[in-house]
Structure formats: C-alpha cells, structure tokens
Amino acid sequence: MSHPTPAFRTRRYPLVVFDWDGTLFDSAGSIVRSIQAAVVEVGGKPPSADAARHVIGLSLQQALEQVAPDVPSHRLPLLAQAYREQYRKHQNDITLFEGVHNLLLTLKGRGHLLAVATGKSRAGLDEALEAVGLRHVFDATRTADQTASKPDPLMLHELMDELNTAPVQTLMIGDTSHDLRMAHNAACPAVAVSYGAHDATGLAALRPLHTAHSVADLQQWLLAHG
Secondary structure (H helix, E strand, C coil): CCCCCHHHHHCCCCEEEECCECCCECCHHHHHHHHHHHHHHCCCCCCCHHHHHHCECECHHHHHHHHCCCCCHHHHHHHHHHHHHHHHHHHHHCCECCCHHHHHHHHHHCCCEEEEEECCCHHHHHHHHHHHCCHHHCCEEEECCCCCCCCCCHHHHHHHHHHCCCHHHEEEEECCHHHHHHHHHCCCCEEEECCCCCCHHHHHCCCCCCEECCHHHHHHHHHHHC
C-alpha cells in the first residue's frame, strides 16, 4: 500500500482515478475499427462507428454482446478472439494523448495517489502500461476481468479500500457515460473528457464537475481544483 505524503492530505482529491482508453490512451478509433472488423469476420452485421464507440469502457464481453446482437452467444468467444487479434495488429500505432505523461508526473509531484479503472483486461492493461513506461506511476489499477464491469461501482470501491480514501476524496476521470455512471454509483465526483469515445453533449447530461476538451484543459482544471 502507498504511504501518503503530507501533500496528499491537503488535496481536495487525494486519489485521482483515470479511465485508460480514450482518456489517457488515444485508442478509441482503433477499438472501433477492430470491433467492426471482428464482427464481420464472424459473420455478423458490422455496427456503426457510433454504436461501436458507445460500448468502449465496458468489459469486452458486455461490449460485444451489445454491439453484435446478431452474433449467437456460442460464437461470442470467437468474436472476442477476433477482436483481440484485430486490435493487436494496430496496438503499436497507438500512444498516449499529447500531454498525458506530463499531467501524470505533475499530479504525482503534488502528492496525489493515481489509479486506473478500465474496461481492458489485466493482460491488456499491463501490456499497455509497459509499452508507454507508466507502470511505476500508478498506485493501484483495476480491470474488468478482475472485478465488476462499469458502471458497477465495485472497481472504485476496491481502489478506495486499497488506497484508504473516501468517496468524497476520490475523483474519477473518464471519456464515457460508463465512467461517469460508475462514479455516481460509487458516490464519487467525476470529471469528463470530450476528446475520447463519447461526445460532450452526452457527457454533460451526466453533470460532471467539469468537461475537459484537451489534456491541457484537464491539467489546468486539476491544478486549480484538485
């Protein structure tokens, strides 16, 4: 368990929890294309880009069940494997949004604890963290195959228990309605980012504290209010 610094106790949100895809990692477009190609590969009707984008943030099983209703349930494991193979082809083309590395190091320097709550698998997140050199930055992480998928609050409950913070001390940051609903279900405040999977209008309807339109905007808000 991390040992909070004196600065930790003076921050409004000692624990900042980030979604991964579409919030820190610029992967939404690749996920959409991979879903569409995988559905076609197993004989389903390809979902629209908007439909594929909407399920980003859910566990893979939930996402595929929603986005490919015409694929029989017994073929969903084959669809999941097809998606992983499609995504793997392009994963090295994906990187952090500009400014993310500086944002995380700045928050770390201010004494915040940092965590990730993601719909990715544990293997997928570990691989991504290793690829971008951020494994050491986060104090705790949770993935959809370890616990309940968003918008269930269990991910946040487990992170708060592990890092010894209360809901009012924990800020969730994400790019989808699933992230914001999870925060609401956990009684945690939330900030939205509009540069990921879901549009600003839909995110605003869930009443986040702020909607950031860039990583720079997010950093400015966190330094002023976090």
